[in-house]
Amino acid sequence: MSANSVLLIDGTSESSKQYDMHLVPCRIRTTGHTNELANNFKKDAEESAEDNSQVVTYIRGRKIIGKPLTCLDRFQTVLLEPEQDPETPNTYKETARIGMVFNYEREGNEARLQEEISKFEEHLQLADVIHD
Amino acid sequence: MSKRIIALSKECNCEELHIFELPHSTNINSKSKLRLFCSDDKIYQIKRQMFSKGCAYNKTRDASNEKYHYCSDSKPLKSGILTNADERRDGWLLEDGYFEFTTKYDLCFSLCGALFSKAKSQDENEYQQEPRQFNELELESRFLMTRDLHETLIDNHDKGWSNIPTRILQNSLQQLCDTIEEGGDTYYKMTPSKITKWLANKAVKVSRSLPASIPLQKDLPEQVAGHAKLVFACNILISLVPQPAYQNLIQYSDEEVNFAKAFQEYRKYLQDQAVKEREQQLQINAAMKVGMGNGNTKKKALVTKRPVVTKKVTKVSKGAIDGFFSKKK
Numbered sequence: 001m002s003a004n005s006v007l008l009i010d011g012t013s014e015s016s017k018q019y020d021m022h023l024v025p026c027r028i029r030t031t032g033h034t035n036e037l038a039n040n041f042k043k044d045a046e047e048s049a050e051d052n053s054q055v056v057t058y059i060r061g062r063k064i065i066g067k068p069l070t071c072l073d074r075f076q077t078v079l080l081e082p083e084q085d086p087e088t089p090n091t092y093k094e095t096a097r098i099g100m101v102f103n104y105e106r107e108g109n110e111a112r113l114q115e116e117i118s119k120f121e122e123h124l125q126l127a128d129v130i131h132d
Numbered sequence: 133m134s135k136r137i138i139a140l141s142k143e144c145n146c147e148e149l150h151i152f153e154l155p156h157s158t159n160i161n162s163k164s165k166l167r168l169f170c171s172d173d174k175i176y177q178i179k180r181q182m183f184s185k186g187c188a189y190n191k192t193r194d195a196s197n198e199k200y201h202y203c204s205d206s207k208p209l210k211s212g213i214l215t216n217a218d219e220r221r222d223g224w225l226l227e228d229g230y231f232e233f234t235t236k237y238d239l240c241f242s243l244c245g246a247l248f249s250k251a252k253s254q255d256e257n258e259y260q261q262e263p264r265q266f267n268e269l270e271l272e273s274r275f276l277m278t279r280d281l282h283e284t285l286i287d288n289h290d291k292g293w294s295n296i297p298t299r300i301l302q303n304s305l306q307q308l309c310d311t312i313e314e315g316g317d318t319y320y321k322m323t324p325s326k327i328t329k330w331l332a333n334k335a336v337k338v339s340r341s342l343p344a345s346i347p348l349q350k351d352l353p354e355q356v357a358g359h360a361k362l363v364f365a366c367n368i369l370i371s372l373v374p375q376p377a378y379q380n381l382i383q384y385s386d387e388e389v390n391f392a393k394a395f396q397e398y399r400k401y402l403q404d405q406a407v408k409e410r411e412q413q414l415q416i417n418a419a420m421k422v423g424m425g426n427g428n429t430k431k432k433a434l435v436t437k438r439p440v441v442t443k444k445v446t447k448v449s450k451g452a453i454d455g456f457f458s459k460k461k
Contacts, residue, residue: 007138007149007169017222019214021137023183023229027203028211030225031134037215037223075139075233079214082134092136098214101139101231103183112199116183122343126368127235129341130334131177 005090007080017096019079022066023103024059055102066104067113071121077101135226137212138178139233144171151178152295157245159374160253165292168237173300177237182230184210239296239304240330241372246289247322248374259375275312275319278302328380331373335381336389339365356401359394366391 010016022041047056055066077099080092105113140149149169156163167178185208186194194200202208212226253259276284282301285293293301307330309320339361342348346364348357370378384391 005151009147022213028225031227034223034225035221038220072139077139080136131236131238
């Protein structure tokens with residue numbers, strides 16, 4: 001990731017693809033496209049809240065609990081990919097939008113989950129107070 | 133180059149954002165440069181957020197509590213998965229589970245850093261040391277027009293200033309500079325006193341909106357609470373300003389606010405509280421021992437009497453066997 005870069009945001013991306021982002025408490029030693037989510041990583045409808053305020057799912061049989069970062073509602077979250085054109089180095093172009101962002105922790109570690117999300121919200125509020 | 137996920141403020145309407153860097157406003161060597169961009173006469177900072185990771189400030193405490201666990205390569209246990217609700221087969225795995233986000237950035241902090249750019253520090257612990265005198269300010273100490281001051285910043289401080297539009301720079305200079313109007317032009321000169329005044333206003337603003345997690349005691353007397361809030365506000369701003377600016381701030385006073393007194397009074401209150409607590413603890417300890425051993429907890433020193441061994445003294449007299457034939461008493 002270069003420091004001096006250019007971000008191209010598509011202002012009219014209403015019809016573009018939209019993903020949800022899930023930050024899971026494990027290390028996946030690969031980066032890339034997958035079609036294995038068709039039958040995996042589905043939320044447990046019985047244990048999850050209907051309004052998505054709490055999501056329960058499983059990774060390799062281990063239960064993980066997630067909460068949405070509602071503080072990002074006032075942001076537009078975009079997925080950017082590097083431009084392949086060598087004439088425009090360090091340029092990233094929007095390819096999709098991110099709908100909701102969930103942060104997960106393993107079952108029993110919900111206190112840390114809540115604490116980290118609260119601290120992040122505080123950070124955003126404090127930055128507004130200091131820099132506005 | 134890999135994918136980037138950035139949460140942009142909805143106020144950013146630009147379709148093309150040029151990200152550039154400026155030195156960290158604290159002039160602390162270990163702090164990385166600020167990543168900024170301009171949009172609609174405002175400046176935004178890009179930061180990175182990764183969960184399941186402790187901050188440097190709490191590193192020792194987290195390690196002793198085993199709050200966080202990391203991979204063998206010291207990376208946090210956090211990866212990302214992107215799911216497409218419309219097409220589940222379209223998913224992405226991201227080894228590093230983080231995203232970037234933007235917050236507004238007040239350029240005055242960077243101007244403050246530029247003015248005190250000679251005052252480099254290793255970390256904020258140095259801020260508590262005796263104030264150093266900085267007579268030599270990095271920037272030219274004369275009145276300059278915005279354009280000339282901008283060039284001075286580019287030449288003497290950092291090339292990244294060239295990305296700042298003049299009108300944004302001018303807005304910030306108006307807050308931090310003494311000005312002279314001459315021939316229809318405005319000339320600016322940054323002064324430490326103006327910076328301190330601006331910073332004091334910031335600190336007062338922060339003290340009125342402190343984050344909920346700040347460890348502010350709830351049973352503080354009203355006046356002490358006011359002092360404590362100012363102290364915490366200054367300690368929050370410590371991470372954004374260079375050492376001389378912080379030292380000037382904590383000694384600042386005017387007709388509305390007195391930081392020096394706030395620090396002094398709050399410190400005194402904490403010391404008094406500590407003494408009271410110690411006394412209470414002693415009283416509790418004494419109360420708990422009432423009735424035990426008739427109140428006399430001192431052990432008597434044991435006196436051991438050694439048996440006196442009387443040695444027979446053999447008289448020494450002349451002759452080899454005189455001792456054998458000693459005289460009867």
